[in-house]
Amino acid sequence: MDKYEPTQIEPKWQRVWADARAFNVPNPEPGAVDEKRWYQLEMLPYPSAKSLHMGHVFNYTMGDVVTHYHRRNGARVLRPMGWDAFGLPAENAAIREGGHPRDITEESIVLIREQMQRLGWAIDWDREVSSHEPTFYKWTQWLFLRFFERGLAYRRAAPVNWCPNDQTVIANEYVVDGHCERCGALIELRNMTQWFFKTTAYADELREYELPPGGEWPERTKTIQRNWIGRSEGAEILFRVEELDIDLPVFTTRPDTLFGATFFVVAPEHDFVEAYASEEAKEYAKHAGARRAEDRAAETVKTGVFTGHHATNPVNGERLPIWVADYVLMDYGTGAIMAVPAHDERDNEFAQTFDLSVRTVIDDDGRLVNSAQFDGEEAEVAKASIVAWLRNEGRGAPAISYRLRDWSFSRQRYWGAPIPIIYCDDCGVVPVPDEDLPVLLPDVDDYLPKGKAPLASNEEWLHVDCPKCGGPATREADTMDTFVDSSWYFIRYVDPTNDEAPFGREVVDYWMPVSQYIGGIDHSTGHLLYSRFFVKALNDMGMLGFREPFARLYHQGWITMGGTKMSKTRGNLVGPDDLVDEYGADAVRTYILFMGPGDKDKEWSDAGIEGIVRFLRRLWRIVGEVAERAPEGRAAGPLTRTTHATIARVSDDIGRRFQFHTPVSALMELLHALAEDTSAPDARFAAETIVSLIQPYAPHIAEELWQRLGHERLWEQPWPVADESLLERSTFELVVQVNGKVRDRFIVETGLSDDELVERAKASERVQAHIDGAQIRKTVVVPDKLVNIVVG
RNA sequence: GCCGGGGUGGCGGAACUGGUCAGACGCGCCCGACUUAAAAUCGGGUGCCUUCGGGCAUGCGGGUUCGAGUCCCGCCCCCGGCACCA
Numbered sequence: 001m002d003k004y005e006p007t008q009i010e011p012k013w014q015r016v017w018a019d020a021r022a023f024n025v026p027n028p029e030p031g032a033v034d035e036k037r038w039y040q041l042e043m044l045p046y047p048s049a050k051s052l053h054m055g056h057v058f059n060y061t062m063g064d065v066v067t068h069y070h071r072r073n074g075a076r077v078l079r080p081m082g083w084d085a086f087g088l089p090a091e092n093a094a095i096r097e098g099g100h101p102r103d104i105t106e107e108s109i110v111l112i113r114e115q116m117q118r119l120g121w122a123i124d125w126d127r128e129v130s131s132h133e134p135t136f137y138k139w140t141q142w143l144f145l146r147f148f149e150r151g152l153a154y155r156r157a158a159p160v161n162w163c164p165n166d167q168t169v170i171a172n173e174y175v176v177d178g179h180c181e182r183c184g185a186l187i188e189l190r191n192m193t194q195w196f197f198k199t200t201a202y203a204d205e206l207r208e209y210e211l212p213p214g215g216e217w218p219e220r221t222k223t224i225q226r227n228w229i230g231r232s233e234g235a236e237i238l239f240r241v242e243e244l245d246i247d248l249p250v251f252t253t254r255p256d257t258l259f260g261a262t263f264f265v266v267a268p269e270h271d272f273v274e275a276y277a278s279e280e281a282k283e284y285a286k287h288a289g290a291r292r293a294e295d296r297a298a299e300t301v302k303t304g305v306f307t308g309h310h311a312t313n314p315v316n317g318e319r320l321p322i323w324v325a326d327y328v329l330m331d332y333g334t335g336a337i338m339a340v341p342a343h344d345e346r347d348n349e350f351a352q353t354f355d356l357s358v359r360t361v362i363d364d365d366g367r368l369v370n371s372a373q374f375d376g377e378e379a380e381v382a383k384a385s386i387v388a389w390l391r392n393e394g395r396g397a398p399a400i401s402y403r404l405r406d407w408s409f410s411r412q413r414y415w416g417a418p419i420p421i422i423y424c425d426d427c428g429v430v431p432v433p434d435e436d437l438p439v440l441l442p443d444v445d446d447y448l449p450k451g452k453a454p455l456a457s458n459e460e461w462l463h464v465d466c467p468k469c470g471g472p473a474t475r476e477a478d479t480m481d482t483f484v485d486s487s488w489y490f491i492r493y494v495d496p497t498n499d500e501a502p503f504g505r506e507v508v509d510y511w512m513p514v515s516q517y518i519g520g521i522d523h524s525t526g527h528l529l530y531s532r533f534f535v536k537a538l539n540d541m542g543m544l545g546f547r548e549p550f551a552r553l554y555h556q557g558w559i560t561m562g563g564t565k566m567s568k569t570r571g572n573l574v575g576p577d578d579l580v581d582e583y584g585a586d587a588v589r590t591y592i593l594f595m596g597p598g599d600k601d602k603e604w605s606d607a608g609i610e611g612i613v614r615f616l617r618r619l620w621r622i623v624g625e626v627a628e629r630a631p632e633g634r635a636a637g638p639l640t641r642t643t644h645a646t647i648a649r650v651s652d653d654i655g656r657r658f659q660f661h662t663p664v665s666a667l668m669e670l671l672h673a674l675a676e677d678t679s680a681p682d683a684r685f686a687a688e689t690i691v692s693l694i695q696p697y698a699p700h701i702a703e704e705l706w707q708r709l710g711h712e713r714l715w716e717q718p719w720p721v722a723d724e725s726l727l728e729r730s731t732f733e734l735v736v737q738v739n740g741k742v743r744d745r746f747i748v749e750t751g752l753s754d755d756e757l758v759e760r761a762k763a764s765e766r767v768q769a770h771i772d773g774a775q776i777r778k779t780v781v782v783p784d785k786l787v788n789i790v791v792g
Numbered sequence: 793g794c795c796g797g798g799g800u801g802g803c804g805g806a807a808c809u810g811g812u813c814a815g816a817c818g819c820g821c822c823c824g825a826c827u828u829a830a831a832a833u834c835g836g837g838u839g840c841c842u843u844c845g846g847g848c849a850u851g852c853g854g855g856u857u858c859g860a861g862u863c864c865c866g867c868c869c870c871c872g873g874c875a876c877c878a
Contacts, residue, residue, distance in 0.1 A: 223796045227874040297876055332877045346876050596804055608819045665817035735812040740859045742813045780858050782811055790858045
């Protein structure tokens with residue numbers, strides 16, 4: 001047989017698949033529901049570099065194996081691909097390289113698409129979408145308007161994260177340790193008028209996972225999201241400022257310590273300061289409020305100033321001095337706290353610093369003291385009874401507070417979807433009418449970031465007539481965060497050419513939720529949370545019939561280089577091209593999955609790829625031999641059982657365990673067994689099975705060998721099924737232990753009774769030597785496995 | 793501090809619900825065959841120690857069990873999330 005030449009066979013089969021439209025999956029006829037379907041999705045790439053890296057190769061190959069597996073198990077499988085084309089990564093790449101972001105992005109898309117096709121991934125290219133195309137962002141804008149109508153997208157002035165390097169606001173979710181997640185610059189706090197999505201309206205729903213049957217999310221991801229949302233149960237309590245005749249609400253998780261409050265603190269940004277505080281306090285607040293939370297937290301000594309007023313504790317009428325201090329944060333709770341230095345570390349530090357009084361109200365046994373009628377109650381009980389008392393007095397109520405903040409999504413950058421809003425002097429904030437969508441992203445002379453939206457400098461585009469009154473008006477010049485695009489791209493795939501709506505409900509409800517999503521865990525508090533928010537909101541709008549976008553979620557581990565994740569900014573990218581040239585796509589695909597468990601980080605090294613290449617060459621040679629010499633038919637032989645066992649193992653690993661490296665081992669073992677005798681009566685069956693099972697990993701060689709074995713179109717052959725009856729053995733190796741130590745092993749028939757097995761075990765000479773003369777205390781039998789004789 | 797994940801040969805890793813002297817499969821290394829030679833290929837060996845009887849080994853120390861990498865308790869270390877969030 002000729003030599004294995006991947007460079008010959010791979011392009012050939014890629015053409016065959018394309019011509020046969022092998023992986024294009026039309027939507028079902030209306031009304032189809034009971035058909036088996038599978039929506040396989042991996043996070044779409046940013047086309048910001050001109051090449052994929054091995055991390056992508058890993059991720060998409062895993063998705064490819066799952067795709068083939070479900071296709072061949074009879075499911076209608078949707079497996080799309082697209083481009084997260086808008087946004088900072090692409091725009092920054094364009095700035096670096098010079099040129100228009102659109103040109104740079106589209107060049108990258110062409111190159112990456114070619115790489116994907118060279119790797120032979122089973123993608124339905126008819127469904128390709130790119131977030132920078134007007135046909136896509138028209139609907140991003142349309143969806144924004146639906147959120148806007150419901151108050152789920154709104155505009156307000158707020159302190160936001162400003163990246164001085166990227167010259168734009170970025171979301172809380174992408175500030176890491178006070179630095180920009182993209183470029184690493186130190187984030188500044190700026191007070192700006194920005195657009196927000198009201199993610200907090202779904203805080204509770206986002207903490208719960210309304211997954212369909214069979215759905216499953218990793219525990220660690222749920223934990224990350226729950227930590228991020230940060231729900232605290234407590235109470236809101238009103239403190240009266242008698243001399244001003246106003247109420248100041250506080251949020252506390254410890255209403256049981258209400259009698260221990262000895263002072264009161266408001267955040268520097270609190271309205272109370274500006275309205276009523278002393279000049280000294282105002283001066284303090286001006287400086288303190290301008291500082292970032294991280295800097296405030298880093299302060300070792302607490303600072304603050306007395307405002308000159310007092311608040312009355314509703315439970316005992318005590319007058320507490322109101323201070324302003326920067327350890328209280330405006331954007332959590334109510335921006336004001338009751339300070340209980342005896343039972344709160346921070347309040348205690350403050351009390352020590354300013355010599356304020358401390359009163360213990362919970363004793364060592366966890367019971368209330370110094371708390372009037374509540375004395376003696378356990379703290380947990382007292383929480384409820386004090387809140388009940390307050391509620392009765394009209395001075396408090398149970399309350400819940402979240403750490404989650406609304407998602408700030410307006411960006412002062414060029415390369416994004418324009419926000420379809422018009423500002424009119426008379427009518428105010430006016431949404432662009434649906435029929436005027438899309439608001440096209442115009443060309444501008446200078447799209448470099450300058451701290452204000454580049455679109456604002458395009459006067460011709462900026463000035464429009466108000467859609468309401470026809471008077472002079474201006475467009476919103478900020479663009480949308482790229483994460484808005486990725487919050488719904490996976491829905492567009494199911495209906496990518498719809499020009500009446502972003503998607504049709506029936507077809508969305510057929511395909512979705514996504515059966516299996518694969519992507520990085522770094523998106524846990526960003527993209528994955530935003531997407532869930534979108535789907536829940538769209539469900540409430542009646543646009544789709546489910547409440548979670550992704551039924552099953554899997555996080556692949558990183559492919560690292562020098563210990564860090566491969567990424568463009570770190571400059572440690574290894575692409576697939578050289579490896580594909582040298583070893584072929586099949587070897588690259590199989591190797592990257594064989595490297596180890598899918599969810600673990602792996603340091604990149606091509607040192608082991610030779611092992612896979614040897615395996616594929618051996619496969620080529622041995623299957624070739626079988627095709628020439630092995631008898632036709634399916635007569636049973638020594639290989640039959642091993643072959644069926646391998647089918648069961650591989651299917652279980654891929655289908656149930658989602659484990660992709662062990663099937664390769666199993667197939668290597670079966671190949672070794674087959675190589676023993678390529679003219680055995682069941683050699684042909686074993687060879688066909690190996691080829692069939694390796695197809696998701698190495699589809700090109702599999703297709704070629706399948707043809708040489710006299711068959712056609714392996715990609716649409718049913719996945720092999722293990723014959724249970726052939727898996728059963730008539731004999732097995734009985735392990736005999738004495739006191740837990742293996743003393744003998746020999747072959748016996750299956751199905752013997754426990755007593756018979758014990759008799760056989762005792763009959764063994766080697767066992768005899770260990771039990772002779774001793775008292776048998778107990779025998780343990782694991783049917784068809786082992787006998788343990790306990791002597792003593 | 794709170795929450796989650798993890799720790800097995802020189803390396804990647806296997807052992808799925810406690811059950812075949814733990815270490816499959818691959819890499820690397822060693823030996824051999826073929827070759828003038830090399831590559832490729834094929835075959836064999838490869839946890840540690842050993843007085844060659846055996847002993848010790850799945851981060852450490854206990855425990856449960858006839859039997860523990862797997863279960864329980866207590867530590868240690870690594871990775872990730874949250875943290876002046878009242």
